[in-house]
Amino acid sequence: AQTVTQSQPEMSVQEAETVTLSCTYDTSENNYYLFWYKQPPSRQMILVIRQEAYKQQNATENRFSVNFQKAAKSFSLKISDSQLGDTAMYFCAFPYGNKLVFGAGTILRVKS
Amino acid sequence: SQTIHQWPATLVQPVGSPLSLECTVEGTSNPNLYWYRQAAGRGLQLLFYSVGIGQISSEVPQNLSASRPQDRQFILSSKKLLLSDSGFYLCAWSGVLNYGYTFGSGTRLTVV
Numbered sequence: 001a002q003t004v005t006q007s008q009p010e011m012s013v014q015e016a017e018t019v020t021l022s023c024t025y026d027t028s029e030n031n032y033y034l035f036w037y038k039q040p041p042s043r044q045m046i047l048v049i050r051q052e053a054y055k056q057q058n059a060t061e062n063r064f065s066v067n068f069q070k071a072a073k074s075f076s077l078k079i080s081d082s083q084l085g086d087t088a089m090y091f092c093a094f095p096y097g098n099k100l101v102f103g104a105g106t107i108l109r110v111k112s
Numbered sequence: 113s114q115t116i117h118q119w120p121a122t123l124v125q126p127v128g129s130p131l132s133l134e135c136t137v138e139g140t141s142n143p144n145l146y147w148y149r150q151a152a153g154r155g156l157q158l159l160f161y162s163v164g165i166g167q168i169s170s171e172v173p174q175n176l177s178a179s180r181p182q183d184r185q186f187i188l189s190s191k192k193l194l195l196s197d198s199g200f201y202l203c204a205w206s207g208v209l210n211y212g213y214t215f216g217s218g219t220r221l222t223v224v
Contacts, residue, residue: 035212043150043200045215052210091156095209098144098163104155 002027002096006103013082014111020067021077021106023092030054033095034068034075039105040088048090051075082110114139118203118216125223131176131190133219135203138184143205145186146213147178150200162186198223 003026013019025034036048051059051068058066063083067076079086087110093100118135125131137143147159158171160178168178175194179187186203200220204213 033210033212037212043218043220045202045204045213047212047214050212089153093212098169098209099146099158099161100206100209100213102156107153 002094002101004092004094004101004103006090006092006106008106009104010107010109012109012111013079015082015084017082018078018080019082019108021079021090021092021108023075023077023103025073025075025092025094027073027094034066035093035100036064036066036075036077037091037093037102038086038088039091040085045091049077079108084110084112086110114205114214116203116205116214116216118219120219121217122220123222125193125221127195127223128192131188131193131197131221133188133201133203133221135186135188135216136184137205140184140205140207142183143207144209145180146204146206147186147188148202148204150202152200156202160188193223195223197221 005024032053034051038046038048049059049061049064051066058068063080065078089105089107091105092103115138144163146161148156150156161169162180176190200218202218203216206213
């Protein structure tokens with residue numbers, strides 16, 4: 001079975017600084033996609049960024065970027081210039097069959 | 113464009129009462145549909161998913177059931193609620209899973 005591991009239950013960062021959330025996964029697939037979702041206090045789940053495994057270039061969406069290390073099966077999320085609105089729970093996810101497998105989540109608190 | 117509707121947003125129900133949560137998707141056909149439950153500050157637990165009308169896969173034995181009476185409608189039910197059924201319930205849909213899920217806004221269920 002595929003597994004997704006987020007080893008940081010909680011993190012905090014000062015406003016305007018950079019923070020990296022880690023995620024590792026286990027798969028025997030070669031072509032796949034990886035996702036990061038954000039769940040703010042409203043609890044609405046929002047897709048932050050998506051990475052295609054066969055692309056060597058790391059995905060970037062504004063202040064959000066990933067560091068994808070396929071051989072190490074690592075998929076970390078970097079948030080630059082952190083803002084108070086980035087306070088949320090972040091989940092990485094991986095497709096398995098007809099569903100996504102989610103990590104346990106990392107609670108990120110941005111401090112002013 | 114595709115949209116997903118989930119209701120109600122909040123529900124307080126007595127122990128032993130029935131439950132019906134509804135989720136509908138617009139703007140697409142034959143979506144994969146999912147029900148998740150989330151405890152406060154915790155991860156996502158997949159309850160049920162469906163790849164077509166009348167096709168339901170149960171992930172975890174529960175006091176809950178799911179049905180898909182129409183292509184874009186997914187219903188979560190219980191005949192008799194337990195205190196342990198309290199939580200935040202999220203519906204989601206996907207087309208090609210390489211694009212991830214789109215989530216509904218969730219239902220906060222409190223069983224008293």
